[in-house]
Amino acid sequence: MKSKILYLFVFMSAFSCRKESALEYEIAKVNTDVKIERFEKLFAKVTEEDFPNLKKEYPFMFSEKYLDSFWLAKKTDTLQIQLFDEVDKTFSNFDDTENEIELLFNHLKYYFLEFNPPRIITTTNDVDYRNRVIVTDTIAIIALDSYLGSEHEFYVYSNIQKFIRRNLSKEHIVVDLANEYAKKYIYHPNRKRLLDEMIYFGKLLYFKDVMLPFKTEAERIGYTQSELDWAITNENYIWRFFVSRELLFSTDSKLPRRFINPAPFSKFYLESIDSDSPGRLGQYIGWQIVRAYMDQNDVTLKDLLIKSTDDIFNNSKFKPRK
Incomplete structure (x- = not known):
């Protein structure tokens, strides 16, 4: 049974890679000829x-x-x-x-x-x-x-x-x-809550996923690889922090400065974590929510860019990595 599951995983991965390669081949034929x-x-x-x-x-x-x-x-x-x-x-x-x-x-x-x-x-x-x-x-x-x-x-x-x-x-x-x-x-006019900001930047980062497949994830978000690794490792903790403190739907104007805007670290106000964390972790989590939404729904990139915060969040079935 395990061997069948492994074979299926390898097959799906190979199919996905072939599909992505075929797409990139089609895109290369566009040839915008930059000067x-x-x-x-x-x-x-x-x-x-x-x-x-x-x-x-x-x-x-x-x-x-x-x-x-x-x-x-x-x-x-x-x-x-x-x-x-x-x-x-x-x-x-x-x-x-x-x-x-x-x-x-x-x-x-x-x-x-x-x-x-x-x-x-x-x-x-x-x-x-x-x-x-x-x-x-x-x-x-x-x-x-x-x-x-x-x-x-x-x-x-x-x-x-x-x-x-x-x-x-x-x-x-x-x-x-x-x-x-x-x-x-991107069309995202309502950006009053922390979740609005997270989804806006999640759209922006997903846009770069699509447009810059030749760049690493760390380069797309502007992290070092170690910062991205930290965000991935602590994804579950970050999400629980946002949820347990009811920050997602808060309109507190201080929250974007803590978790969205460029900064040397994110401000959890916890000495044990702040100094180790990268900045903009709200953007990072928003990115993962938008990715989950695109995985769960048959939606074009154009459609994604005009979807509302609540539509994306409610239909993302987002679960942080543990």
Whole structure:
């Protein structure tokens, strides 16, 4: 009997792998053919005579409240030159990142036929890591000076916290890009309760599951592998904590700061656990609820993204890992 069960498990796993491989093969045929426009290189080399042409080609990169003289002076600023040099060293070869972006866009086009690949423009923005990716319907702007590596001196000497720095690397560019597209496609207007926030971010993370199968789970959520392992090991405890303290349906405005927003750790207010836990554990549990919902229901990705919190939660049959 055990051998039959094992055989069935192996067969189902192999079938699932073949099915996923066939799907990825179909998605690869979409071929969005991404082209990267390296604006920061053009800006670094532009002369006073050529500047009007650059401005004409990239008008959205130059705020009208500043005169041309401001931009030309900025180009020769010592800090700006250092930024150009560091970006040029880190991104002298952009092929791997370009390939990942194309894979993302292939998935977006496969699942959303109305998606039109935007112009992808790289730049620098004085290490404004909070705005490192900006996406519109026609343009995606990526600030490369926010992806120089977690231990880069720009970030260490600026006292950027370690939990933020660890995702300031080139490997995270496509994750941030997918994150911005997830926000555009998700409809989740009511976010008053902790559970609303959990399901919203669960949708966002599930979107990245679908769009970024070539990235690890840890990369998709922005954890280290050890942090993800901690969340998996303690999943049952986290869930029991939320349920026993009746936090799921609470509208307490402090809860997102404790369990949803970026932070070095989650705030259970228990000395034995807080220091070991990663931040955003509410997002992690929301992710598992949405995954359970998709496993239990015949629902398309598009349909999932507009489902309400209560619909997803009540029909997920979620049970934490023990």
